[in-house]
Amino acid sequence: MAGFVGAQHGSHDAAFVQGWADRFVPSPPRLALFDMVHDQIRRHAAGDPDVLELGLGPGYMARHILERDAGLRYEGLDFSTVFFDVARRTLGGLAPRVTFTQADLMDQSWPTRLARRPRAIISTWALHDLGSQQAVADVYARCFETLPPGGVLVNGDFIKPDGTAWTYEPGRFEVARHLEMLRRVGFADPQSLHHFEVETDTPTAAQNYACLVAVK
Template identity: 30%
Template sequence: MNDVPSPIDLRNYDDALEWQITANVKRPWRQDFFGYYTKLIRTQTVDKCQVLELGSGPGFLAQHILSQLFHVEYTAFDFSDAMHRLAQQKLNSAERSRARYLIGNFKEANWKNALAQKYDYIIIHQALHELRHKKYATDFHKAVKTLLNPKGHYLVCDHLCAPDAMKNDQLYMNKQEHLDALKQASFENIKMPLEIEGLCLFEMIME
């Protein structure tokens, strides 16, 4: 099975800007997920903590978290320098001092080598399908697991393949396929705390 090509190149500034302009208009309920992540971090961690966002895009989530949680140090990982440029424009100087931006492509075999530490929270929001085929999901989750601290949280939100959601069953997974991929990566006690309009969140905690 071949990878599913992307209709846009998010490394191109104009394409990245168009994505930024339309993302929250198309799916305003993204903010509900952002609120969930922020509340979780606030209630679970009072000391300084490390948050990694994979496929961080134009930085909406980073801005949301850094503006509200002053004990967070944030790593944004994306393959697009254009996205990072858009993201950095959203932060004030104090927020920017707690953020770092790494260029990397999780389609590459050793993508996690650029991340020379472990994290308390790893979030991939609306970017898992950028693997460009669902067959890669299990290996991706296995790699992420090595980056989590003990008791670390892994939060995966992506589009579902469903009659009322996404239709491409090579790029997107249904709920059971998401659960199977996570279980095959040895995650247990998988929760689904939020589902809105075809976006579904899966939450795991390292034992």
């Protein structure tokens, strides 16, 4: 038996956002993804610690990374100011270390809203919500243009696993397609480091996400 994998979001509704954040307690696999993202930052941005997170959301990854790295300058981009309110509560005393930037990733001028040029651009469980492969490809292109040589893009996002009979929402698609997009916009050797919570037979909307890395 097969079905549809997708999720609905109300990112400008305060009650929805807070309820979603309350339910989303990072599990061990998700914390492992945060550690993998942080490792890539340390590998590629140690000498220039400006980090940009696309889709700051409730701030769980920002808190995880900032607790482990006192030297980072962190900018969190989101199109929903409601998420900023939740993120500030999540971050607590770490919030002053974060620059909160409101911008819509569907607007191709979003890099002009940034406070500074990042050495690392990171994201988790966000780009699939843009709703199409083209929208994700556009973000990858803007990231390539924004990063300096040697800068890194790390995207941990929901994907459509190989071998599934299920239909996935348009923003969730195969790893091979992500890597093709990254190469097409200019990244020389993009890689998928790990596929988390693999489930092809009876997947939920919270399973099947990969850590994709591309260095400029």
